[in-house]
Amino acid sequence: MHATSVNKYRWRTVDIVVASVIGVASGIIFWAWGLAYGPLSAALSATPGLTALLGGGWLFAAVLGGLIVRKPGAAIYTELIAATVSALIGSQWGFGTLMSGLIQGLGAELVFALFLYANWNVFTAVLAGAGAGVAMSINDLVVWYPGVDAGFQTVYVICGVISGAILGGLVPWFIMRGLARAGALSRFAAGRQN
């Protein structure tokens, strides 16, 4: 067989299409989460800053895309597609959603990059989710909650990190394992580990 050196960082067609599909499906969930956010956040906003615990619901696309495709840019791309789809269906935050998507995806992407795109276990996933959570918190505090006091800010960041780590990191890990067991990831490395 001819031995062409395939650049292992280059996205194959199946990488692009599957990342897009995950982005689209996540975008639908993001939109639904956004609808539920109203009443849910009203309940949580008794304690200042706690609403960040819900933020993870918009972060999981990044880590899920990253864990499946395992190539540079996967986290940002998937999160961005998801944000776009949710904005298109009619999210209430309009264009802000796109910007959030970009920044949140970047948060996860940086963690994967720090591991040189070589480490894809559950710990990396949780860390990347936490990274997305940090990015989300900072973005939200600057854009949506300017002028809150330091107490609010601290709680918000902490909650954002927790939510990101769990909803945005651990949950995608389990989703990826579920997909792998169902044989849906046979063309990916994720489908071949153990």
Add this chain to the structure above:
Amino acid sequence: MATLSAQGWGWQFAARPAPALKNISFDITQGERVLLLGASGVGKSTLLRAVAGVLGEDEGTASGGLTLDGNTPESCRGTVGLVLQDPENQVILERVGDDVAFGCENLGIDREEIWHRVDEALGLVGLDVPLTRSTSALSGGQKQRLALAGVLAMKPGIIALDEPTANLDPAGAIALKHAVTQVADATGATIVMVEHRVDLWWDFATRIIVLGPNGVLWDGAPSALPEETASVLESAGVWLPHKQIHSSTHHVGSTVLLSAQNLQVGYPGSPMVSKEVNIHVRAGEILAITGPNGAGKTALALTLGGLIPTQSGAVIAASELQGSASGITPLKWRSRELLSRIGSVFQAPEQQFIAATVREELAAGPKALKLPSVEVKKRVAELLERLHLTELADAHPFTLSGGQQRRLSVGTALATKPQLLILDEPTFGQDAVTWTEMVSLLSELRAEGCGIVAITHDADFVAAVADTVLELGGEK
């Protein structure tokens, strides 16, 4: 003009213990029309994908050589066109014209030339729809012809088809055969095809290549196929033409389980409504429902199964079926009440799977009925045995082959011992062996007193097993 040549070619998927194919050798010259036959799972699809150059290097390793005029298939994408089995997952763009033009765009052809080819290709396959028609609005058969047109527009020397009629109704299959014949005659392209139901293409093929686990079993003209090879193929499940299907004796059912008068069905929110029908489903009888695509057969199955509401008329359960359930319309029954009375098996088995292993899948129904765990285990073991799924008991349902999934799907419906069973296309995509198994399973169930409704395109199935036939006329 391409010559396709394999020299001891083999392929092993990464992370699989054994090679999928080995020792494949043949030479196919321009203009030949080749039918690839072999048992399920022997690797025919893999070979076609390799020929089309879409088998990724990262997916496994090849041995030996496979060349197109001396070049590797990957380096001449566009010389081989591939039409896949599922009409839905080959449509790339939303408008008909754009979808056909897709291949040409990828090959860097001029805009004017592209549209010229699009018109030519659509004409050749007989798809007479405007270029702006939505691809989602096409029927399955039309989608397959659309895929063929898209391939044709690239002007390939070889056209590979992987079970193109598997998901089509008889009318769609014939239309596709027409299209392929016209294309082959007009362009002189080489045709390499994998198909289960061979009678349709037997007169079309100029050559048969039979694949076996250790290489090519036989290679030659269809008329020259020797008896021994033919019987090996048949026992492996390949359909060969001129096979006798004996019709069973007709049974008359006993009590009426479900009836509907002046019933019209359709999907909620959709304006399409079927013609009026009257239906009586009896215990110990098999009712086959036939008709062209679009007539509303699946909607009828869903309505009878108490899953969607009727558009007019009502579905009434007899007291024998109703038992202790609340009300006489299955639609109003609780999900658990439905479970032990009517079993519904969908056309796409994957949509019905809810568990992570075959064993849990079979146990799900009995568990929902809150049966004691001893009983649950007993039923699961019985079903695994009856459906030949014992070795797969711990596999994930999604990883099963099409035929296995369909048997599992029927099994999950049987686990709760319903009095009425509704099946949507139970013989779809089955090879000869699993087809026969399905027929005998349903006959056994009928003998046990079950009432069975089967939506089907399969004329042989109707002849073998149906006691009553309802023809649902087509509508616009």
Add this chain to the structure above:
Amino acid sequence: MTTISPLAKLCASGILGVVLLLSLDPVSAMVALLFELALLPWAGVPARRLLRILIPLLIAAPFAGLATLLYGRGVGEVLVVLGPWEITSGEAELALAITLRVLAVALPAVVLFATTDPTDLADGLAQLWKLPARFVIGALAAIRMLGLMRQDWHMLRLARRARGVADGGGPIAALVRLGNQALALLTIAVRRGSLLATAMEARAFDAPVTRTWAREAKFTARDGWFVCGAAVIAIIAVMMAVMTGAWNFVIS
């Protein structure tokens, strides 16, 4: 509206979106909203369809303001007391501003994209803005699958009823069921995606050849004027807010 370049529509909703987000005040949002509503008949969307796509937005927008109404930092005189919640005039103003802004930002985006064909948008993004073609087309193919996903979701729900697991158990059980159903949908969708990728490669996608385009994406003077029009609306909205003193820059 369907003949305006999708890129122009993208720019227009982008301009409005970004500019309006710079300030949180009822005046700029209201002005922009009034312009948008006035221009709505020219969008070329039949009234019934328009209502259908706007209703989710109309429902969601007040919720955005609700949180502030109930939990904002109490400023100004108390207007009414509802149980544990004190609603002040400051909060009411802010809540109104937020609701109006949500409507003003999302309305053009939703309407403009209801009149855009995704393939045309993809053409524009790849041909004129030079985004990488493989990604644009891959995303386009995935978006087409939205319709299929909706059908799959519907059948998945019916299947669960037939399997006896559709009801009972309370809200937690219902959530778990929803989660399972979502995972099933995702599995089916990912498999579809893999098959589609093979089909695309079978049509020479990703071949080492420079791609051509069957449809030409254009950006005409008319499109340019459209974008300018949006900019004008944005500027007027800002000016009105500044002149009435209501301008309230977000990062302060």
